[in-house]
Amino acid sequence: MPELAAQRPSVALFxxxxxxxxxxxxxxxxxxxxxxxxxxVGFDAGQTCCGQPxxxxxxxxxxxxxxxxxxxxxxxxxxxxxxxxxxxxxxRRRYADLIGEARAWRLASRTFELGEFIVSRLGxxxxxxxxxxxxxxxxxxxxxxxxELGRASERLDPEPSRIGVTETLLRGVSGLELRPVSRRDExxxxxxxxxxxxxxxxxxIGRDKLRALSESGAEYVTGTDVSCLLHLEGLRARExxxxxxxxxxxxxxxxxxx
Amino acid sequence: MSAGLxxxxxxxxxxxxxxxxxxxxxxxxxxxxxQAGRAEPDFERLREHARALKAHALDHLDxxxxxxxxxxxxxxxxxxxxxxxxxxxxxxHQLLESRGARRxxxxxxxxxxxxxLNPYLESRGVEVVxxxxxxxxxxxxxxxxxxxxxxxxxxxxxxxxxLFHRELDVPPGETDPVxxxxxxxxxxxxxxxxxxxAITGANFAVAESGTLVVVTNEGNAxxxxxxxxxxVACLGLEKLIPGLADLAxxxxxxxxxxxxxxxxxxxxxxxxxxxxxELHIVLVDNGRTRLLADERHRRALGCIRCGACLNTCxxxxxxxxxxxxxxxxxxxxxxxxxxxxxxxxxxxxxxxSTLCGSCTAVCPVxxxxxxxxxxxxxxxxxxxxxxxxxxxxxxxxxxxxALYALAGLALRAAWPVLSRRWPGNPAGPWLASRELPTxxxxxxxxxxxxxxxxxxx
Numbered sequence: 244m245p246e247l248a249a250q251r252p253s254v255a256l257f258x259x260x261x262x263x264x265x266x267x268x269x270x271x272x273x274x275x276x277x278x279x280x281x282x283x284v285g286f287d288a289g290q291t292c293c294g295q296p297x298x299x300x301x302x303x304x305x306x307x308x309x310x311x312x313x314x315x316x317x318x319x320x321x322x323x324x325x326x327x328x329x330x331x332x333x334x335r336r337r338y339a340d341l342i343g344e345a346r347a348w349r350l351a352s353r354t355f356e357l358g359e360f361i362v363s364r365l366g367x368x369x370x371x372x373x374x375x376x377x378x379x380x381x382x383x384x385x386x387x388x389x390x391e392l393g394r395a396s397e398r399l400d401p402e403p404s405r406i407g408v409t410e411t412l413l414r415g416v417s418g419l420e421l422r423p424v425s426r427r428d429e430x431x432x433x434x435x436x437x438x439x440x441x442x443x444x445x446x447x448i449g450r451d452k453l454r455a456l457s458e459s460g461a462e463y464v465t466g467t468d469v470s471c472l473l474h475l476e477g478l479r480a481r482e483x484x485x486x487x488x489x490x491x492x493x494x495x496x497x498x499x500x501x
Numbered sequence: 502m503s504a505g506l507x508x509x510x511x512x513x514x515x516x517x518x519x520x521x522x523x524x525x526x527x528x529x530x531x532x533x534x535x536q537a538g539r540a541e542p543d544f545e546r547l548r549e550h551a552r553a554l555k556a557h558a559l560d561h562l563d564x565x566x567x568x569x570x571x572x573x574x575x576x577x578x579x580x581x582x583x584x585x586x587x588x589x590x591x592x593x594h595q596l597l598e599s600r601g602a603r604r605x606x607x608x609x610x611x612x613x614x615x616x617x618l619n620p621y622l623e624s625r626g627v628e629v630v631x632x633x634x635x636x637x638x639x640x641x642x643x644x645x646x647x648x649x650x651x652x653x654x655x656x657x658x659x660x661x662x663x664l665f666h667r668e669l670d671v672p673p674g675e676t677d678p679v680x681x682x683x684x685x686x687x688x689x690x691x692x693x694x695x696x697x698x699a700i701t702g703a704n705f706a707v708a709e710s711g712t713l714v715v716v717t718n719e720g721n722a723x724x725x726x727x728x729x730x731x732x733v734a735c736l737g738l739e740k741l742i743p744g745l746a747d748l749a750x751x752x753x754x755x756x757x758x759x760x761x762x763x764x765x766x767x768x769x770x771x772x773x774x775x776x777x778x779e780l781h782i783v784l785v786d787n788g789r790t791r792l793l794a795d796e797r798h799r800r801a802l803g804c805i806r807c808g809a810c811l812n813t814c815x816x817x818x819x820x821x822x823x824x825x826x827x828x829x830x831x832x833x834x835x836x837x838x839x840x841x842x843x844x845x846x847x848x849x850x851x852x853x854s855t856l857c858g859s860c861t862a863v864c865p866v867x868x869x870x871x872x873x874x875x876x877x878x879x880x881x882x883x884x885x886x887x888x889x890x891x892x893x894x895x896x897x898x899x900x901x902x903a904l905y906a907l908a909g910l911a912l913r914a915a916w917p918v919l920s921r922r923w924p925g926n927p928a929g930p931w932l933a934s935r936e937l938p939t940x941x942x943x944x945x946x947x948x949x950x951x952x953x954x955x956x957x958x
Contacts, residue, residue: 306879
């Protein structure tokens with residue numbers, strides 16, 4: 244991978260199906276942030292779904308079919324950037340098992356979650372955003388444990404605690420006050436098909452999360468996965484309490500930029 | 502299917518104080534594990550070492566088993582082989598019956614729970630007393646353990662006080678843990694002294710020396726092994742490790758991962774019987790060699806039954822162990838159920854996870870638990886016709902950009918109807934406790950098109 248900061252990096256947007264349909268503003272914010280940072284942003288309207296729901300529900304044949312199409316679609320891209328950590332984790336951590344081919348590995352090494360692309364590839368932690376609010380971070384599990392966008396609380400090696408890329412970016416946002424959350428990296432209970440197959444357990448975990456977020460005093464909860472945020476937002480609408488959900492891309496796109 | 506777990510959770514752990522107390526008590530164990538692990542600078546390296554040594558042990562299990570049998574026999578033990586649960590139960594019963602043993606003290610063994618040894622013996626007139634305090638509590642309450650190392654963690658001290666009042670003649674209203682424990686201790690002491698035989702599990706079996714290793718906090722296994730003249734130890738084949746050096750690694754991880762203790766209160770190494778007593782060791786397969794042959798899932802046999810994956814699991818803490826319908830609950834139970842259980846519902850258990858991966862991250866022998874759940878889902882989870890057709894239909898829509906666009910429009914049109922509660926609504930499970938988001942209208946791709954044309958933001 245060439246050093247990207249020096250040139251005008253070309254980025255292919257990977258906008259997952261459910262973001263496309265249910266949270267288009269997150270896709271637009273992703274494009275805005277990347278453009279402000281000097282990237283040339285393209286979107287191929289032939290893309291649909293990376294196959295994650297089929298991987299996690301055990302529909303292997305369908306998952307392979309969609310994974311192949313996804314690899315095909317993005318084969319020529321220098322860098323693929325996506326505002327959904329779990330979809331990136333699918334490409335990076337599951338494709339090798341689904342399609343054991345070199346181009347799957349190649350795509351895996353070129354697919355990035357938005358925040359990690361900005362910090363690790365573009366080499367900046369200040370995107371010039373301004374968001375004068377109290378914010379709590381929802382450390383979505385796939386981003387945390389499979390992409391290591393933060394340091395999971397289970398890890399016990401004594402190395403000095405590294406601040407993850409998501410938190411690094413939030414700390415660079417002017418006016419933003421990051422609030423600590425108890426059991427900071429416990430799952431929100433969404434879990435894709437789990438939220439439909441085990442609705443009571445999903446909601447129990449989610450309500451506990453909402454309570455912890457609410458107790459943090461935050462006005463907003465942010466994260467790297469739209470799906471977890473939609474689940475929490477749905478619970479908030481039903482329960483009538485808790486911080487409003489806003490995706491990381493939307494916070495980074497707020498304000499005038501650098 | 503496994504959705505029974507969701508339904509049973511409501512009954513097993515009703516919302517409110519009981520559910521929050523269970524969650525808090527179990528999560529407390531996870532926090533203790535974190536503290537103990539942080540105080541041990543080698544913790545992560547020990548985990549890696551343990552993973553490698555367990556992989557090695559499983560790769561050479563045939564040799565280790567032979568060597569163990571040879572060395573244990575030389576030390577004076579009698580080694581038996583049980584192919585499945587009925588074989589184990591039969592062997593143990595015959596040992597007891599031929600020696601006229603009617604009263605048995607037993608210490609904790611998840612294997613005998615898995616095989617249903619207690620009910621088998623009880624139905625044949627043997628009195629079996631579980632001597633681990635938590636085990637005794639659930640035995641008196643006529644229920645199975647709800648956690649693999651904390652069998653009664655779902656019970657409040659008020660529950661236990663009432664139970665002991667009924668069963669052990671404790672004064673009514675007693676809830677003081679010390680006095681309740683004393684009552685149990687007095688009761689159990691008389692059971693120990695009157696026992697004809699002891700049954701125990703084992704945490705490890707050391708091949709190079711034929712040694713059984715039994716770890717407890719209450720010393721109940723040790724007392725059982727020391728008093729009656731007959732000791733029967735039941736263990737799964739996967740407990741074998743090569744040598745004492747390997748034991749040193751695993752012991753440093755076991756208690757820290759389980760309860761946050763640097764080491765358990767009692768760690769007994771048993772080499773052959775006491776003078777004048779008998780030691781019988783039953784090595785049980787019950788599906789384990791089948792799992793060993795399954796390359797993708799064999800690593801689950803490395804489990805040392807510390808319970809750390811249960812303690813960290815967001816689902817387990819809110820469901821309670823009894824909701825699972827399998828002797829071993831939590832993430833390791835979900836992984837073992839399709840291999841060692843095998844009823845239709847047990848084969849569906851790998852679905853009962855959010856795949857958050859916390860289990861994988863705490864496992865002291867680094868079993869890739871959540872990844873195994875994903876592959877079980879693809880290989881063994883029974884999927885109904887409706888489900889199969891639905892996923893085929895969805896994949897077909899997603900495979901063509903034109904069909905995808907059409908499906909998007911249909912979804913948008915149906916959204917107001919999907920957002921209301923009505924019988925048969927496919928969004929029903931979601932709506933049971935959440936609202937659907939407001940549909941944003943135009944999709945990202947539509948707005949991107951406008952943006953490129955200069956019409957949008």
